[in-house]
Amino acid sequence: MAGLPFNLNSPKQLGEVLFQKLKLPVVKKTPSGTPSTDEEVLQKLAEDYPLPKLLLDYRSLSKLKSTYTDKLPRMVNPSTGRVHTNYGQAIAVTGRLSSNDPNLQNIPVRTAEGRRIREAFIASPGNVIVSADYSQIELRIMAHLSGDEGMLRAFAAGEDIHRATASEIFGVPLAEVSGEQRRYAKVINFGLMYGMSVFGLAGNLGVERAAAQMYMDKYFQRFAGVRQFMDDVRQQAKSQGFVETVFGRRLWLPEINSPNGPRRQAAERAAINAPMQGTAADLIKLAMIAVQGWLDVHQLASRMVMQVHDELVLEVPDNELSLVKQELPSLMAGVAQLKVPLVAEVGAGSNWEEAH
DNA sequence: AGGTTAAGCGCG
DNA sequence: AAAGCGCGCTTAACCT
Numbered sequence: 001m002a003g004l005p006f007n008l009n010s011p012k013q014l015g016e017v018l019f020q021k022l023k024l025p026v027v028k029k030t031p032s033g034t035p036s037t038d039e040e041v042l043q044k045l046a047e048d049y050p051l052p053k054l055l056l057d058y059r060s061l062s063k064l065k066s067t068y069t070d071k072l073p074r075m076v077n078p079s080t081g082r083v084h085t086n087y088g089q090a091i092a093v094t095g096r097l098s099s100n101d102p103n104l105q106n107i108p109v110r111t112a113e114g115r116r117i118r119e120a121f122i123a124s125p126g127n128v129i130v131s132a133d134y135s136q137i138e139l140r141i142m143a144h145l146s147g148d149e150g151m152l153r154a155f156a157a158g159e160d161i162h163r164a165t166a167s168e169i170f171g172v173p174l175a176e177v178s179g180e181q182r183r184y185a186k187v188i189n190f191g192l193m194y195g196m197s198v199f200g201l202a203g204n205l206g207v208e209r210a211a212a213q214m215y216m217d218k219y220f221q222r223f224a225g226v227r228q229f230m231d232d233v234r235q236q237a238k239s240q241g242f243v244e245t246v247f248g249r250r251l252w253l254p255e256i257n258s259p260n261g262p263r264r265q266a267a268e269r270a271a272i273n274a275p276m277q278g279t280a281a282d283l284i285k286l287a288m289i290a291v292q293g294w295l296d297v298h299q300l301a302s303r304m305v306m307q308v309h310d311e312l313v314l315e316v317p318d319n320e321l322s323l324v325k326q327e328l329p330s331l332m333a334g335v336a337q338l339k340v341p342l343v344a345e346v347g348a349g350s351n352w353e354e355a356h
Numbered sequence: 357a358g359g360t361t362a363a364g365c366g367c368g
Numbered sequence: 369a370a371a372g373c374g375c376g377c378t379t380a381a382c383c384t
Binding site (some may be wrong): 005009010011012062067071088092094096097099100101102103190193200204205249260262265266270276 | 369370371372373374375376377378379381382
């Protein structure tokens with residue numbers, strides 16, 4: 001094959017072609033000031049030009065090939081025939097584990113092509129892969145920490161939390177929430193947990209800032225406990241210099257009172273998020289201890305093989321499947337009694353994708 | 357030859 | 369000025 005006259009993997013060369021030669025508009029710039037060619041930019045440009053879509057397809061496929069398809073088979077341990085990750089226990093500031101060499105906490109799942117890679121993670125003969133994950137764990141923790149009446153009620157009733165949020169924001173009955181309204185509510189729910197601003201919300205929803213402000217106002221009007229919680233967390237962070245999880249894990253925030261605006265605001269966003277992300281990390285660690293204890297007591301041959309932040313993956317002999325499927329979710333849900341029920345969902349299959 | 361940074365993107 | 373949290377990996381570009 002004759003190559004292209006430039007390197008597609010070079011943002012610099014690609015930028016020259018797109019923005020100088022082809023004169024496509026510069027949508028945004030990178031921190032160093034060069035025109036960005038990231039996914040968001042190419043999506044925008046794809047509305048008016050044919051080339052960016054092809055670049056996006058190339059990007060996603062080459063990412064899968066270089067990081068997973070080409071790499072993972074080379075990392076199989078010859079003595080076990082398996083890939084073995086390493087977990088970092090004191091890397092992530094929130095208390096999460098991290099995974100490296102290879103990272104098995106970022107195996108693709110969001111696209112059909114990516115899920116084909118997940119299908120390669122298979123159980124040995126006579127075994128199945130069982131996966132159990134906490135449902136909406138961080139939002140449940142937000143409900144617990146804030147004590148917000150509306151959120152507590154929605155979780156107690158077993159409602160779809162994004163649908164329930166949309167129902168409150170848009171003032172329509174649960175059954176009449178539209179797909180778009182639910183999507184908006186989901187963006188708002190996640191955005192809040194990350195300390196997102198009205199500016200960020202507007203960009204994310206693709207609406208005017210005034211409209212985003214209206215959604216935010218409406219949200220805090222209906223979920224006043226959440227606003228109070230966020231104000232309290234910021235205040236505690238500023239006075240004490242740290243925030244805590246439900247179990248007392250601390251995240252120190254040396255820049256929380258910095259005179260540098262952007263740095264201070266970044267610390268405020270981290271302060272908002274850490275109690276939720278960190279409590280979720282504490283909970284799944286407790287779950288790992290509970291699950292292994294249970295496997296030991298019952299002398300089961302099932303093995304815990306992976307942890308992916310809110311998910312535990314086990315390799316389970318066929319004859320233990322029904323027992324494990326029955327017990328795993330309750331073990332995970334039973335590690336703590338919060339103001340909302342914890343829920344874990346379980347699946348099983350011959351490979352990781354099927355178990356999901 | 358080997359290390360670091362920038363840009364970009366995979367996951368929760 | 370920047371505008372959404374936490375990670376790890378790949379490639380290109382640049383540095384010692």
